[in-house]
Amino acid sequence: MSEADRQDQMGDATREKLRQFIARIERLEAEKAELTTDIREVYSEVKAFGFDSKVMRKLISLRKQDVNERAEQEALLDLYLGALDD
Amino acid sequence: MSEADRQDQMGDATREKLRQFIARIERLEAEKAELTTDIREVYSEVKAFGFDSKVMRKLISLRKQDVNERAEQEALLDLYLGALDD
Amino acid sequence: MSEADRQDQMGDATREKLRQFIARIERLEAEKAELTTDIREVYSEVKAFGFDSKVMRKLISLRKQDVNERAEQEALLDLYLGALDD
Amino acid sequence: MSEADRQDQMGDATREKLRQFIARIERLEAEKAELTTDIREVYSEVKAFGFDSKVMRKLISLRKQDVNERAEQEALLDLYLGALDD
DNA sequence: TCGGAAATCAAGACCC
DNA sequence: GGGTCTTGATTTCCGA
Numbered sequence: 001m002s003e004a005d006r007q008d009q010m011g012d013a014t015r016e017k018l019r020q021f022i023a024r025i026e027r028l029e030a031e032k033a034e035l036t037t038d039i040r041e042v043y044s045e046v047k048a049f050g051f052d053s054k055v056m057r058k059l060i061s062l063r064k065q066d067v068n069e070r071a072e073q074e075a076l077l078d079l080y081l082g083a084l085d086d
Numbered sequence: 087m088s089e090a091d092r093q094d095q096m097g098d099a100t101r102e103k104l105r106q107f108i109a110r111i112e113r114l115e116a117e118k119a120e121l122t123t124d125i126r127e128v129y130s131e132v133k134a135f136g137f138d139s140k141v142m143r144k145l146i147s148l149r150k151q152d153v154n155e156r157a158e159q160e161a162l163l164d165l166y167l168g169a170l171d172d
Numbered sequence: 173m174s175e176a177d178r179q180d181q182m183g184d185a186t187r188e189k190l191r192q193f194i195a196r197i198e199r200l201e202a203e204k205a206e207l208t209t210d211i212r213e214v215y216s217e218v219k220a221f222g223f224d225s226k227v228m229r230k231l232i233s234l235r236k237q238d239v240n241e242r243a244e245q246e247a248l249l250d251l252y253l254g255a256l257d258d
Numbered sequence: 259m260s261e262a263d264r265q266d267q268m269g270d271a272t273r274e275k276l277r278q279f280i281a282r283i284e285r286l287e288a289e290k291a292e293l294t295t296d297i298r299e300v301y302s303e304v305k306a307f308g309f310d311s312k313v314m315r316k317l318i319s320l321r322k323q324d325v326n327e328r329a330e331q332e333a334l335l336d337l338y339l340g341a342l343d344d
Numbered sequence: 345t346c347g348g349a350a351a352t353c354a355a356g357a358c359c360c
Numbered sequence: 361g362g363g364t365c366t367t368g369a370t371t372t373c374c375g376a
Contacts, residue, residue: 021132025125025146032121039114040349046107047348057368060111122366126359138255139360143364144248151241158237162230169224193304197318200297207290208372211283218279226374232283294353301354312355319370 010018047053096104133139182190219225268276305311 017135018137021128021135021137021142022146022149025128025142026149028121028125028128029146029150032118032125035114035118035121039111039118042107042111042114044348049103049107051104051107054369056107056111060108060115061368063108063112064115138251141248141251141255144244144251148241148244148248151237151244155234155237155241158230158234162227162234165224165227165230169227189307190309193300193307193309193314194318194321196300197297197314198321200293200300201318201322204290204293204297207286207293211286211290212373214279214282214286221275221279223276223279228279228283229373232280232287235280235284236287298354315354 043053043056046056129139129142132142215225215228218228301311301314304314
């Protein structure tokens with residue numbers, strides 16, 4: 001299928017919308033990739049400072065689990081409180 | 087080992103440094119998680135607009151590969167040029 | 173738990189099966205390790221011959237990417253065609 | 259730089275040699291990829307048979323460590339024996 | 345030869 | 361529940 005044919009399939013406005021979606025997603029992904037780089041760099045500093053970066057990762061992961069569990073507890077509490085309203 | 091004992095093992099300054107590293111990393115990861123949410127929301131819009139989000143993901147992924155490939159081509163060229171200097 | 177006790181937990185046939193699985197996996201991993209060695213040796217030859225092995229690695233990696241990219245293009249095409257069926 | 263120019267830089271024999279190196283490496287890497295697939299398939303069988311594939315992986319890894327340690331012991335022994343010859 | 349950086353690979357999370 | 365994304369761990373490669 002030629003380029004001209006394909007253009008016939010999709011209106012200008014729709015094609016423009018498609019471009020915008022792609023641009024937004026790619027922008028967000030680029031920012032996300034930057035953050036990944038930033039995090040890696042902090043871990044490099046961690047190591048340079050003398051901490052064990054593997055242990056540090058474990059620490060962070062444990063803290064995240066705690067946060068998640070706490071959030072679940074609160075969700076459960078909300079459920080209970082909501083049930084009392086009934 | 088008690089909490090007090092453990093505190094004896096690490097100077098105040100070092101503990102403070104540790105806290106700072108953790109705070110920085112957790113901040114960056116929080117921002118990253120937000121972006122993940124943002125991206126997901128855009129894909130929702132994409133679908134609501136009538137595009138096939140699976141196709142869209144594939145498109146984005148192909149475009150990323152193209153960019154990477156181009157970057158690698160340049161890296162290869164640099165390698166060639168560097169090799170010629172030897 | 174003693175060795176004798178453990179033997180009670182698993183029938184002879186099952187233990188034999190376990191040994192066979194382990195043997196097969198270890199055999200395959202040994203072959204894989206040999207190939208890794210072979211590849212490393214070829215790169216040594218490459219360097220001895222006067223080629224830049226870093227450049228060579230990049231070349232190989234780019235060729236692999238090309239193959240992958242082609243496969244993904246086809247996958248995208250399939251997606252398009254599938255989407256048209258809906 | 260055009261294709262013709264680049265061909266001027268490298269003799270026919272050298273270019274042929276380059277192609278051979280690439281072919282050898284790519285052949286070896288293809289075989290290695292097959293083995294990776296084979297190993298994955300065996301783990302699938304392991305799981306289908308009812309063993310815990312994660313435990314199995316750990317087991318294999320421990321046995322490999324043992325082998326490595328044994329190899330180190332032998333190397334150490336060789337060192338001692340060699341020292342006695344002096 | 346050692347340590348760090350990067351690729352690779354499998355496990356887990358998460359969404360559809 | 362199927363498939364994709366992400367994370368975590370292992371391995372591999374290169375430079376000092």
